[in-house]
Amino acid sequence: MGKQAATKVLAGAEGTGSIREVDSFPQAPMLELVDSPKREKILAGMLEEVGSSGYDSTSVRTVLARTGLYRQAFYDNFSDKDDCYRVAFAAGVARLEALAAAAAASQETWRPKLRAGLGAVLDFLDAEPDVGRALFVEVHAAGPEALARRAEAMKKAADFIDLARLEASEGDSPPRIAPEGIVAGIHAVIHSRLSTGAEEGFRALLPEFMYFAVLPYFGADAASAEMQAARA
């Protein structure tokens, strides 16, 4: 991990190279087309710095130290630390959504789609735990806009999970399942790991996440089988 990997992560969300990929993800927000490697570098540096030092300890100076850029490059693109973090947060969330959607798109049915999409998020966290912390844990520092963006991302995930209803045999699917609760539960497990400083081991959570998602729609036997399958 490090600067290079994080830059790559963000490149898709803000850079020119991403447009085709983002277009193939219809729910993704329209993104500004900004061809500025410095801007991307600063955004990546901001997420890494916030994730590793915490938002309060992050300053424009520490972000610049991480990126090796001059002050002017920062203020050409952002008015202050808050502004930069808001943009970086939105770009990071969009990128994570695009990663999950692209992985899911390679599969045909609900379960493999979910496995692939969740797996992509967890692989991302293993590769970039600091960026993960900036996106999952430090979200409150980015203000109400970021909280709303997070809620939107979680709603999309919940809507996807609820597509299980289409595959659950009729009468099998209890009417009161709140897919938002499944997403919130999975989010809580990830959040807890990230905020206690975990740097790896996220991928290993996939089997139990699959268990929690499959259980309400298909019952305990199917969920256990899915957990075994995801462990393999």
Added chain:
Amino acid sequence: MAPPSAPNPQPQGLPRAYAVRSERERVLEAMVRVAAAKGYEATTVADVVEYADVSLAAFEEMFESKEACFLEAYDAVFDVLVAHVTAAFEAAAEEPWPEQIAAGLGALVDLLSQEADIARMAMVEVTAAGDDARSRYRAALARFTPFLEQGRTYSGQGEALPADTARFAVGGATSMIFDEVRAGRGPELKRILPDLVFAVLMPYLGPEAAEDEMRRVTRES
């Protein structure tokens, strides 16, 4: 003797330690009220001092910072919540585990819906109050884990259930409470009790048994 809510109460003839303790309690309560009303970020020591009607010097003697005061107030508030839920859970000790959980959740929802400030502080503002507050929040929620983990035995699944089952269940339920309280619907929190019961029981028991208990709770409420 002045009532405790009057300005600058100086109980005659009581030891100094009593006055100190009561000032501390007033400050802690002031922190809960002010943080709930204004949000943690916007809360200042000056607000708290004014609300509690104590001097700034007295505040500084007791607390190192706004954050230290918030954390102590938070611990006090959560002690009340845990005691309340524990009492309800234990009062239902003769009942099967799902009913005990429903009783504990019912007590939680009752208290939070009556005490809007406590609900906002304990479930919402704490997540905005920095790293230490968030780790207290995690530790506080973990105090409910022993009640939940009895579900492993009750369900007969034991260690076959995922390791993070309690965290998943608590995460789902607290997120629902967070959304309601944040949207200003804290006083009507009882309405979501059946959904909370389902969210907590489902990971342990599966959808059918969780829904049975949810129906029972809906009938009784």
